[in-house]
Amino acid sequence: MTPTLLSQFLSECRELLEQASRGFLALEKTPDDPAVINDLFRSVHTMKGASGLFDIAPFTAVVHAAEDLLDAVRAGRVVLAAEMTDLFLEGLDQIAQWLDELEAGGALGAGAAEAGKALSGRLRSFLRDGAAAEPPAPAAPAEASDRPPLPWIAALPADVRASLTAELAAGHGPFCAIEYTPHEQAFYSGDDPLFTVLQLPGRRWFEAQPVTPWPAPDDFDPFRCNLRFRAILAANHDALAHHLRYVEDQIALADLRPEDLANGAAGAAAPLAALPAELAEPALDILDSQRQMLETAGDPETWPGRIGSIGVVLARLLAHMDEAAADLPARLEAALAEAGKTRSVAPLVEVIAAARGLVQPAQAAGADMDAVATNGDLPRRRWDDPPAAEPGKEARKTAAIKVDQERIDALMNLAGELIVAKNSLPFLAHRAEDVYGSRPMAREIKAQYEVINRIADDLQTAVMQVRMVPVAHVFQRFNRLVRDLARRLEKQIRLEIEGEETEADKTVVEELADPLVHLMRNSIDHGLETPADRRLAGKPEEGLLRLTARQSEDRVIIEIADDGRGIDVEKVKGQGPGARPDRRGALRQHQRRGRAQLIMEAGLSTADQVSDLSGRGVGMDVVRTMVRRTGGTITVHSEAGRGTRVTISLPLSMSVHRVMMIDVDHDVFGVPIESIVESVRVPASGIHRHKSNETIVLRDRLIPLCRLRRVLDLGNGHGNGNGRADGEESVLVVNVGGAEVGLVVDNFRSGIDTIIKPLDGILAGLRQYSGAALLGDGSVLLVLNLRELIQCRWT
């Protein structure tokens, strides 16, 4: 197996899994929707087909069992029950796990065989139970076995039939007849149906026929399989079934019995029409070519002419047939009139088939007509109908290119480097002026810089667009989560999702998944009450969980709201940091901002009992950490008895940041621009001291000061190095976690667009820096982690 094939398989299967799990949930709501079942069946089927490429028998077995059960559901033989959906979903989970194992090790993990066997056995047990419970089939089995299983056997070419009959009579065999109608999308799953047919053992005869008439050459989609294969093989049923196990749902397989062949012969025993034998063959040729002409698509304008010529040919042919065909000329005329009026080819085709049945000495007219009617062999399409829906073609048109994320990341990095490289041009302009004394040169460089700046910005925007994915990617999985948890906790929950189409950077969306899972679990487990409690509280029994996404300027806002019991603030106060002397400071801080925020603290839970879902008090802390890591904020609003609303605000993209540069003791540091409130210069006299704490009053707000020199332990910890005699201090007012703090720095510098890379290696432990960025002159800019610094200052 080639790595590319495997990776393609993995990504395709994961997509199909998503689709399938959505399908099962949709099916639970609308169990009778055939479109949903068909979609579901298709995705499971495609998985099975693709899995055949690899040596993963347990995988194939499970999807195969699921497919069979689905097929039974589709056919109405088995009624879909909730336990069945549970099992299906369990199967999907197992498959997802196997996919991970495949990706990691190229093979299924230990125990896969047993797990697969158990799962497929349980799936199949539904099939048996369901089948046992069903009422007996309306058609009596004895009757069914009398009918030739494949009607076309009787219509085999005469020579083939003759030799088969002779061989059967001589005791050779067994012979099997198969009809193989590959899926339209078969080529996409790597099938070569013709090759499959040719590989079958003991091939005696085969043919390939279009399933629907070929469309006009311009509309022809070469990758949609429109062929049906029929073959007669000298092999037994089981051997063939084994050969065709991967396509068995597309196969009709029947043992060939002498009477199947004789049926046709019996029909021929009463030849109604007789052309002289030597004329029969050319007559058949003529009839066949007329039929082909009818089936061949063409310009609608030539339709009347074509019908006319077919009419003339048929009329002349019929004139040579005897009285058995006496009614045919009249039928032909009616069919021609009909065809001219409605452009429907069906009546004409029927006339041709009837004539053919009369001519072909060994062919029963009735059998042929039956075959025509039941097989849908001949087109019943109107001439000027648009071609039947061609899903394959649609899919190919709209299909996006799948690109490895690494490649996009590489592109993103290059765009970032371009932005950084571009930043060096202003430095160059300065040098041109200062060192080489050429002002015009400097001006030209700056002009060029503007051009490159614009292109680099556009490039960056374009790459960002590529990385944007709808949050639906993450939201979709919640249907499943809510369903499972609600069933487990015996709560009734309706999930409403809004704004699925809101887009954000792929990384942001992916980072979002885990925190959201925690929040949803909290809402379901703690927030929403049981139906009984809800009734007591005068609320509808069904709890409402609303997940909303929207874009607000350059941020994505995600809201999770429930109409449950809300957060019991008193309980939180009793158990939270307030109960621990070491965290009293944190409590005081929180009291200002609403106690609900307290649930974000680590080690806090209001649940009386720790369940396996949540309540261990780690959830919200994890959420907060993750949200902060992506540069987002999280707020909680809760009203007792009315519900809780958690709002997460995240940056649309995490790649390019604007930072403001500041000087501290001859070193340059970056401060993320979104946390900066303002920059001011305050005279020394404006600084108030209370013990060691310094504060300033700015527009009636009291702002504590934090001397960066001291916190970073740079220089002598005092002085400001700006050489100003008046003792004026440069203060950068920043907002950290809702509180304003003034950073005392030596000097302000300009803002700059950079890509902040996290520190790694031994530097990764330096928590006072959130990352580093490369400046245009090649130097490294350390970006301050304000939250950490300020905690250092005050705790």
Added chain:
Amino acid sequence: MPMDLSETAAVLTGICDVAEAETLLAWLQAHPQGPVDVSACEHAHTAVVQVLMAMRPTLTGQPAGDDGPAAWLGALRPQGKAV
């Protein structure tokens, strides 16, 4: 290159896989009559066979008898093929 397309003919050689179907279709749309030389083609993917069946170009180099070396050609016979 299993498919050699020129102004005058398309020549299929060896094993034509699924990807060739689109190329062949494009060529046949420009040259509806063909001819398509199949004498050296050992196997053609179903998709390729489909194109030939739908476009009905003139085929050259088909083995005269029914027992040609390339079994896939049987699919192109309107009445099927006894082997």
